[in-house]
Amino acid sequence: MKPTKMRNQMIYQATYNTKSKQLAAALSKDLHKKYGKRSVRVVEGDSVTILRGEFKGVDGKIEKVSTQKNSVAIGGIKKEATKGEKYDVYIHTSNLVVTSLNGDDKWRIAKLEGKDPRKQPKTETKPEAKNEAPKETKVADKPKKKEDEN
Numbered sequence: 001m002k003p004t005k006m007r008n009q010m011i012y013q014a015t016y017n018t019k020s021k022q023l024a025a026a027l028s029k030d031l032h033k034k035y036g037k038r039s040v041r042v043v044e045g046d047s048v049t050i051l052r053g054e055f056k057g058v059d060g061k062i063e064k065v066s067t068q069k070n071s072v073a074i075g076g077i078k079k080e081a082t083k084g085e086k087y088d089v090y091i092h093t094s095n096l097v098v099t100s101l102n103g104d105d106k107w108r109i110a111k112l113e114g115k116d117p118r119k120q121p122k123t124e125t126k127p128e129a130k131n132e133a134p135k136e137t138k139v140a141d142k143p144k145k146k147e148d149e150n
Helices: 003-011 016-021 029-035 106-112
Strands: 024-027 039-041 047-050 059-066 071-080 086-092 096-100
């Protein structure tokens, strides 16, 4: 396949799955040792450090993830437009290092640890339902149409 076609497939015509994989950032050294992985797909709530560019050395949390732009917006990093309004700066994930993970998604953490997420015990406990009779719903009877007898 020609290099131009391959490049177009990976950049402009990529599937959502492929674009999602391209939104991975490197893990910090301590997270790399802990999980045995070099990179991870970034999600909102992860803490990152910027390695390259204008905002090099800045730490922050990811506020927005844009699969369309292949980049993320980090909290506290904004630029000012000529009219005075501020807007988010989107930074490519290859220029980031993830320093701490958002632990809300138990499936993601289990996958990072190398466990089968389907076999993880469910931590959420639902309150037990009291033994009550099921509620009956009343169906409103439609009034029957009376035909005029003329």
